[in-house]
Amino acid sequence: MTPQNRLRVSLATARYLDALERDDQAALDTLWLQAANDPELLAAFRDIHAGLIEEHARRNATEVQNTVASAVEEHMPGAEIVRPEIGPVTVADVAAELFRHPPALLPAEAHALNERLRSVTDLVPADLGLDAVAAWAESKFGPGPARYWAAFRQAALKARMRRSADTEFRLAARKTAPTPEGG
Amino acid sequence: MTPAMHPPIAAPPDDPVRAAMDDSHIRAELLAHSRSRLSLWLNDRPPTVREELAAEVVQEALARAWDRRADFDRTRATPAGWLHGFLSHVLSEQCRTIRKQPAQPTVHPGAWEALEGRFTKDDSDLSELLGCLPADQREIVSMHHLDGLSHREIAARLWISEPTSRVRLARAMNELRRLAAEKEAGR
Numbered sequence: 507m508t509p510q511n512r513l514r515v516s517l518a519t520a521r522y523l524d525a526l527e528r529d530d531q532a533a534l535d536t537l538w539l540q541a542a543n544d545p546e547l548l549a550a551f552r553d554i555h556a557g558l559i560e561e562h563a564r565r566n567a568t569e570v571q572n573t574v575a576s577a578v579e580e581h582m583p584g585a586e587i588v589r590p591e592i593g594p595v596t597v598a599d600v601a602a603e604l605f606r607h608p609p610a611l612l613p614a615e616a617h618a619l620n621e622r623l624r625s626v627t628d629l630v631p632a633d634l635g636l637d638a639v640a641a642w643a644e645s646k647f648g649p650g651p652a653r654y655w656a657a658f659r660q661a662a663l664k665a666r667m668r669r670s671a672d673t674e675f676r677l678a679a680r681k682t683a684p685t686p687e688g689g
Numbered sequence: 690m691t692p693a694m695h696p697p698i699a700a701p702p703d704d705p706v707r708a709a710m711d712d713s714h715i716r717a718e719l720l721a722h723s724r725s726r727l728s729l730w731l732n733d734r735p736p737t738v739r740e741e742l743a744a745e746v747v748q749e750a751l752a753r754a755w756d757r758r759a760d761f762d763r764t765r766a767t768p769a770g771w772l773h774g775f776l777s778h779v780l781s782e783q784c785r786t787i788r789k790q791p792a793q794p795t796v797h798p799g800a801w802e803a804l805e806g807r808f809t810k811d812d813s814d815l816s817e818l819l820g821c822l823p824a825d826q827r828e829i830v831s832m833h834h835l836d837g838l839s840h841r842e843i844a845a846r847l848w849i850s851e852p853t854s855r856v857r858l859a860r861a862m863n864e865l866r867r868l869a870a871e872k873e874a875g876r
Binding site for chain 2: 507513525526531548553556557558561562593628
């Protein structure tokens with residue numbers, strides 16, 4: 507796909523979503539006229555429908571989850587709610603792990619830096635080599651003690667491995683449709 | 690005694706509208722279109738009500754398309770696109786009847802053209818506008834339009850589905866359009 511075509515489809519899709527959300531029938535008519543003879547645009551609009559359905563299902567699931575969680579927190583204060591962690595590991599995830607399990611002998615400035623990173627939603631880099639992590643982190647968040655970056659890297663590696671294992675477990679444990687033979 | 694089995698009646702080869710109506714993939718797409726729009730506008734209704742209405746609206750759109758099938762021009766539209774156009778109309782009517790929602794004004798097409806211009810020209814304002822977007826929206830616009838990644842590649846990187854990637858990019862482009870219009874008005 508050429509950059510021009512990419513931009514054309516992207517703008518038409520944005521217009522389509524905007525028109526859907528505002529129920530702007532005149533704009534929808536224009537866009538369907540374009541899509542009627544344009545398979546790429548039709549596929550993009552189809553994806554928008556599927557994306558909206560996914561979004562709606564996610565919102566409903568979150569609402570149910572929150573209702574159940576708040577009921578458990580209110581009536582069963584001793585219970586621990588285990589929330590499944592999905593998606594890539596963020597800086598905030600790693601900082602939260604270091605907050606819960608701080609390594610020994612970290613200087614005060616490392617704790618202050620960790621506190622700051624607890625709200626950073628950037629993803630940790632793909633390369634988790636010690637030098638690469640320190641260089642990447644210092645370019646983004648400023649200098650920090652070498653001991654802290656080593657602990658950060660260790661926690662990031664653990665979080666990534668744990669999340670991959672969780673994802674694989676969920677994939678293995680997912681429900682499958684019964685075969686016609688009942689197997 | 691078992692009844693005699695008849696082969697299913699196939700659409701005549703010269704009737705693309707009938708063939709599209711019989712196509713289970715196209716019907717599934719129409720149903721998804723209907724469900725997605727009803728989920729936006731009838732979010733407070735029980736899911737079963739929305740599901741039933743989604744199917745009814747598709748039936749109504751197919752009935753109208755059938756009545757107007759003589760107007761179908763294969764040089765101007767694909768059958769699927771043509772059917773979606775009917776469905777879009779019926780959905781609008783239904784949503785407005787139920788919600789008593791008045792018709793919404795159309796965003797001036799010039800606003801979109803101006804945004805397109807910022808991407809195609811060497812416009813330093815574009816990087817400034819991108820800087821005003823929230824980090825997640827800036828990331829997806831950069832990945833698609835500056836780095837040239839497809840939605841499949843973006844979905845793999847962000848651990849989301851391709852349709853979600855498409856919806857997120859569309860929202861980000863809308864926000865860019867709004868920011869560009871605000872900037873233009875402030876000049």
